[in-house]
Amino acid sequence: MRTKQEYIEGLSKMKRNIYHNGQLIDRTDELQMDCLNTIGTTYDEAAKPENQDLCTAISHLTGERINRFNHIHQNKDDLHKKQDMTRMLCQKSAGASSAAWGSTNERDLQCSYEADKVNSGATKYHENFKKWLIRFQTEDLIGCCAQTDVKGDRMLRPADQPNPGAYVRIKERLKDGIIVDGCKVHISEASVADEILVLPPGPCDRGQRLRGGFRRSGRLEGLKQVVTIHNLRRGSITNGIRSGATDSYLISTTALSLGKGIFGRRTSAWRCLCTPFCLFHRHSYSGCKPAIGDVILGMAALAAEVNNIHKQSHVREKLAELIMTIELGYAADTRHPISVNRRSTYRFRFCTLRPRSFIPNSIYCNVGRCSRRAVWREAEILCDLAGGVVATFPTRGTSKSGHRRSAPQIHQAESEHVG
Amino acid sequence: MRTKQEYIEGLSKMKRNIYHNGQLIDRTDELQMDCLNTIGTTYDEAAKPENQDLCTAISHLTGERINRFNHIHQNKDDLHKKQDMTRMLCQKSAGASSAAWGSTNERDLQCSYEADKVNSGATKYHENFKKWLIRFQTEDLIGCCAQTDVKGDRMLRPADQPNPGAYVRIKERLKDGIIVDGCKVHISEASVADEILVLPPGPCDRGQRLRGGFRRSGRLEGLKQVVTIHNLRRGSITNGIRSGATDSYLISTTALSLGKGIFGRRTSAWRCLCTPFCLFHRHSYSGCKPAIGDVILGMAALAAEVNNIHKQSHVREKLAELIMTIELGYAADTRHPISVNRRSTYRFRFCTLRPRSFIPNSIYCNVGRCSRRAVWREAEILCDLAGGVVATFPTRGTSKSGHRRSAPQIHQAESEHVG
Amino acid sequence: MRTKQEYIEGLSKMKRNIYHNGQLIDRTDELQMDCLNTIGTTYDEAAKPENQDLCTAISHLTGERINRFNHIHQNKDDLHKKQDMTRMLCQKSAGASSAAWGSTNERDLQCSYEADKVNSGATKYHENFKKWLIRFQTEDLIGCCAQTDVKGDRMLRPADQPNPGAYVRIKERLKDGIIVDGCKVHISEASVADEILVLPPGPCDRGQRLRGGFRRSGRLEGLKQVVTIHNLRRGSITNGIRSGATDSYLISTTALSLGKGIFGRRTSAWRCLCTPFCLFHRHSYSGCKPAIGDVILGMAALAAEVNNIHKQSHVREKLAELIMTIELGYAADTRHPISVNRRSTYRFRFCTLRPRSFIPNSIYCNVGRCSRRAVWREAEILCDLAGGVVATFPTRGTSKSGHRRSAPQIHQAESEHVG
Amino acid sequence: MRTKQEYIEGLSKMKRNIYHNGQLIDRTDELQMDCLNTIGTTYDEAAKPENQDLCTAISHLTGERINRFNHIHQNKDDLHKKQDMTRMLCQKSAGASSAAWGSTNERDLQCSYEADKVNSGATKYHENFKKWLIRFQTEDLIGCCAQTDVKGDRMLRPADQPNPGAYVRIKERLKDGIIVDGCKVHISEASVADEILVLPPGPCDRGQRLRGGFRRSGRLEGLKQVVTIHNLRRGSITNGIRSGATDSYLISTTALSLGKGIFGRRTSAWRCLCTPFCLFHRHSYSGCKPAIGDVILGMAALAAEVNNIHKQSHVREKLAELIMTIELGYAADTRHPISVNRRSTYRFRFCTLRPRSFIPNSIYCNVGRCSRRAVWREAEILCDLAGGVVATFPTRGTSKSGHRRSAPQIHQAESEHVG
Numbered sequence A, B, C, D: 001m002r003t004k005q006e007y008i009e010g011l012s013k014m015k016r017n018i019y020h021n022g023q024l025i026d027r028t029d030e031l032q033m034d035c036l037n038t039i040g041t042t043y044d045e046a047a048k049p050e051n052q053d054l055c056t057a058i059s060h061l062t063g064e065r066i067n068r069f070n071h072i073h074q075n076k077d078d079l080h081k082k083q084d085m086t087r088m089l090c091q092k093s094a095g096a097s098s099a100a101w102g103s104t105n106e107r108d109l110q111c112s113y114e115a116d117k118v119n120s121g122a123t124k125y126h127e128n129f130k131k132w133l134i135r136f137q138t139e140d141l142i143g144c145c146a147q148t149d150v151k152g153d154r155m156l157r158p159a160d161q162p163n164p165g166a167y168v169r170i171k172e173r174l175k176d177g178i179i180v181d182g183c184k185v186h187i188s189e190a191s192v193a194d195e196i197l198v199l200p201p202g203p204c205d206r207g208q209r210l211r212g213g214f215r216r217s218g219r220l221e222g223l224k225q226v227v228t229i230h231n232l233r234r235g236s237i238t239n240g241i242r243s244g245a246t247d248s249y250l251i252s253t254t255a256l257s258l259g260k261g262i263f264g265r266r267t268s269a270w271r272c273l274c275t276p277f278c279l280f281h282r283h284s285y286s287g288c289k290p291a292i293g294d295v296i297l298g299m300a301a302l303a304a305e306v307n308n309i310h311k312q313s314h315v316r317e318k319l320a321e322l323i324m325t326i327e328l329g330y331a332a333d334t335r336h337p338i339s340v341n342r343r344s345t346y347r348f349r350f351c352t353l354r355p356r357s358f359i360p361n362s363i364y365c366n367v368g369r370c371s372r373r374a375v376w377r378e379a380e381i382l383c384d385l386a387g388g389v390v391a392t393f394p395t396r397g398t399s400k401s402g403h404r405r406s407a408p409q410i411h412q413a414e415s416e417h418v419g
Helices: A004-012 A030-046 A049-055 A076-092 A098-104 A106-112 A115-119 A125-139 A267-306 A313-331 A362-386 A407-417 B004-012 B030-047 B049-055 B076-092 B098-104 B106-112 B125-139 B267-306 B313-331 B362-386 B407-417 C004-012 C030-047 C049-055 C076-092 C098-104 C106-112 C125-139 C267-306 C313-331 C362-386 C407-417 D004-012 D030-047 D049-055 D076-092 D098-104 D106-112 D125-139 D267-306 D313-331 D362-386 D407-417
Strands: A018-020 A023-025 A056-058 A065-067 A143-146 A169-174 A177-188 A195-198 A214-216 A223-231 A244-258 B018-020 B023-025 B056-058 B065-067 B143-146 B169-174 B177-188 B195-198 B214-216 B223-231 B244-258 C018-020 C023-025 C056-058 C065-067 C143-146 C169-174 C177-188 C195-198 C214-216 C223-231 C244-258 D018-020 D023-025 D056-058 D065-067 D143-146 D169-174 D177-188 D195-198 D214-216 D223-231 D244-258
Touching (some): A030 A049, A030 A065, A143 A177, A313 D362, A362 B362, B004 B030, B030 B076, B049 B056, B076 B267, B177 B195, B267 B362, B313 C313, C030 C065, C049 C076, C195 C244, C313 C362, C362 D362, D030 D244, D049 D056, D065 D125, D267 D362, D313 D362
Antiparallel strands (some): A056 A065, A177 A244, B177 B244, C018 C023, C056 C065, C169 C177, D018 D023, D169 D177, D177 D244, D195 D214, D223 D244
16 A cells, blocks of 8 residues: 555656646646645555554455555445545545545446446456456555536537537547547546546436547546646645645547556446446545535534634524534435345446445435535535625735635625625 | 726825735725726716716705715615616626625715704714715715624623724724724725725624714724735626725724714714614615626526526526526515605614605615525526536636635535536 | 495305305305405405505596406506505405405406407407406406416327316307317316406417407306315404405306407417416415415414514524515515506517506516415424424314315424424 | 234223313224224234234343334344334325324333432332333333423423423322323324323423323323324325324323332433433434325325326426435434443433343434425425315315315415416
């Protein structure tokens, strides 16, 4: 298992293809440091003896101890621990890096992959995948999953878009691979990941055109990332961590993916991939979103104490409402988890990696996710209790080069000033 | 009536007491230009012949044409026009300057002032005020109203605060004036106003200690403003206007207010001042908040068109919901306005300036204001229709010096990425 | 103008075609008395000298004093008075009869009718209508408007329904009239009205098949009403009135409408009729719904007082929320009313009765109506403040013949018992 | 274990003290039959071989098979099964009897009782309780828990009430028991229960005055029940069950409780009783409330199908919202259950019956309960999808003796008619 330092060094050796504000930057540019700190925390915490049970696991493939993020769930308890680890880590980094944990569980989702069945044994995708997974576990990598296509005209299917790059697509098939074209957007932590798994357009995108998938690496030609960097307000240090997050807009014009990086090119197999990604992503939400809620709850409670209103009944009622939202989302995670051995009720052909792999129940994953629609209500409560200072804090703006407030912030200021 | 240019020149001559990011800056510093543009628009528009009826009025004191913002409502129609002017101006400046209109109608509120009655003729407050108002109208000034005290421990009355500056207070009474001490916070557009009317703590602050009030001018010693500057994202130009807004934290240690600037020092008279400020501020909300809603509605509709989902029934339902919120707040403005001649039902002793002055009805002002609690829902709808790009737009960040996203923005990003 | 007694006597002479619980009943059956009392109140109140201005008006057709419900709005003030009269009457009858006022303003809607324009003078519809209206005003009748068709399969247009009675339709055209077939449902107060105006399916029903309309009278053959009677709990007497309401399911198999009862048979003309019915119905809502809100508010405040919690801040906040909903709906009524003389922006060809007829603005009518979606929240607040007794009041159930609680009531009980 | 028939026969032998509509009635009066059917279903289902695992358990006291409702949870699985049994039974009886399951788990709560510790061995309460529980399990009884006091003036403590009956209290202490006085209200299913456990006023009632508790039986003098009967609409038969529910208002003027029926008279011990009652009641909610949601969901889906709108996206979204509420409440039940062996974090002194008794986690019980605040939203969705027929169904009203609609029903009718 790597250290945070080894992780950052690994990134520094990757090909430069990250653009920020029109400039090509290093992955380890100062601008990215807050996000690197955040991801780095997962290495620091996993190395602590007291976190061994929570943050690491024994690989069912190699028998070695690995980071739990790279583990294939072997039982219900693994699902619970993944959730609890996520909540703990997101609390530590002040909620800023929540997206990170969502993206990393791309590692988990591989469990669902087995396209060979579809090909009646003509392909070696499953073996390819297991080799890839073993390397991933051993090298202790950070992955991210590129799911969201730019989408263009939402009323048209991928193949009918006037701009063909609106969805990723196979531009050319080579003997030993594919050339892929198109854009992905809102890809959290792509700029600090070791590998990106690019998914084809999903079933909800009204049709699949890309009948394959590929793993990006920094070596591939023609892939650019335009990165948006979201760091917390300078000076905000929580638990010793300066937290941050990034989103990337991936532009691929001639991304070449060689055969060994391809896990499947059949639609039916890919369908297996998209749905469980959502499943695991939502399972991760059941850990990271409650943690964000915990941070908001803590801020709201602190603000109430500063104003000395924390004992007033209407304040307690609002804090209780925050707790309700947080814990409902947490509780929903692993009710009735499903062992992929037994006949599952999922309507997609579900593919087992090996006996005793466990996946979350899709109903509970999804209702837990839905409970997060309360984000606006949470922000409203926080502003109610903290007052206008949330919007008008005078030391925020720092440079003449001028950053600007977004509409929601202005709104918030308005709603608090006077009325 | 002044031009925008004359307004800005006027500010440039004021004493420098504005601090930003630890630096003393000019009122006409580049950082403040977006906000100056926004306020300046009120001069530009008032000068256009086609806006004469909407944006100007005839002073009942001098018979001269003045900016409607400085006018004392003479009839119901004046109330309607004030509202419609406010909505038009806020639409023009993309909603960014909404707070400005709220603060400027401080000019209106003077109509309620007449403390002399309380003093049985011993004072000349009313005459003082009329002189002041005539000058204000003639010089075509921008005022703002400093209402919100820092407040400290919310469970203690002003006089019981451990930090005496938590509420403004009279530190010393001179023969011809008072020396005032304490802080105000969240004072919108104070840094670009010609005059500030400082209110004493209001009835809702559980007691009044300051039995007087005073008008600040740049000449007064010992008053500092720490300003927060909220400009729209660089590059966002709406209707030819680069919009912005500011909030000030006013720190007064030895503000001296000479007698001629004082309009009243009796509690009962001050009570007259605080309540109508809220009344008129909320009346302004009935114009500026619908305008912000209009801007959000326009953005949401545009985003829906870009995604080609604008004809889908669930999208139309959301746009209709925005319209409902906007127009309910607008409709509530001047139902049953009150002529201050006739016996009013207000529980405060209400003081007439002269016959035929009209004030908004407090019930409808307040319910219109309450409808604005929907700001969070509006932001949610906008994000629903626009998608994650609201949060992850890659060209936002501009400098390495690093601006940072606030929690609501992160939330918003999260809620849109994948789920 | 009639008395309540004359109104009831008039009903007693009508042909018996009302069915309740499988039995043919008189219009003046004891079961209908609470509803008759409620409608009767409109006669009692109009006869009081102190209500003359509010509840009566001068007919622009005859110059005689008439009930305001039968008046064609001549100015903005008429719209306001109609609203205020409605609110007063609904408060008096404890909100029970709100639907009644909605239906009676069918009388208003006639103002929109003038199909002759469409027919280039070939028909006398407008003259027919004026004669009918004069008689209606002079005889001081109660009308109701049958709008809602049964609708059947909501995805099919009227003409495509497997059950042809799902929408009313013209079965046969006679030389001097039409034979109409089909069902209407949820027709408030039809069982206590003197006349029913049957509308054809509206534009929102995806196509009009019925190209005419007709006025029902008790003499027509083949029309049956199956009535549902909603009386308040026995023993509940408010302001001396035992209130009630009814809904009818109208079944017409061979309703014959002679020419003189027909106001128009052209689609384009009918479109004029449907839309303003909604317009005026929603205008009525702006009076009757706030009145229902007033009753709920009064009950909630009374319950809070009984429990001695009315001074607690969270209780006051809930009462304030009720006020907000009530007054927003009230305020929205007549903002920017439209004189039908001037070029209107309505997208339907709008037809003037005569100069200076005024109609409500459709945007504000509709947003006012939308604010009534808060009914569930109002019920929730009432239950919160009153406690479980709302659901478990022991003297409610009275007879072994066994009436039963609906699901919402049980819910309410549940939500209050313990938790 | 008893049969439904034996249960009903048992009730028929109890002393007559149930009043309905001013009349003394038998417990097996026709009016109560729907509720008896509902409770009876718990006997019928427990007797089915296929339900043995779900609906019965092995007593840890006697080793005999007993109804699961009377079982003391021995492990986490018992908690899950109790929840699933409750959901199944409430689905079967169309949700009508939800309150019943809440009341029956009073049996569970006894597990928390052990006042002897407080008395340093001077009393035999624990032995008394075990004897009572063994009898309860063996005779297969139905219990209910009388918790809610009438409460009177909510701002006064029990001892300060002008009406001493507002809270139950000990009127007199006898050598071998107590005489109790006062009223309880909203006691679900008290009129069909074999025994009632009367709780003293709880900690949230701002003080305990009653330092004891007692078990009611039909033999006690001076206890009267005034019952409200809530049966479903006549003709509504679900799964072969005519369902109903009752609430009782208990009036005790001289209820005598002999020593052997008393489980504890010390405040500190009673505190143990009140809190876990809520805990278990809320745990029951996590089964019965989702079942009510299931019934509403089924009705809403059926209504949508009848209207042929079930495939429309806005309808599917509403059905999904129902599912979210239902399953979040269900999921929250037994996250982190607590074994009462280990040091618990409950702030009340918690008393173990014996090792391996399991109780639900109070946070998750409570947030699951809170999710039920959505009842109003559920009713709104149901009415949206079903339309006005929910309110105007013509065959509902049945007799001239006149039952009446409640305000929520009228509201519902209004909101659906036209707008």
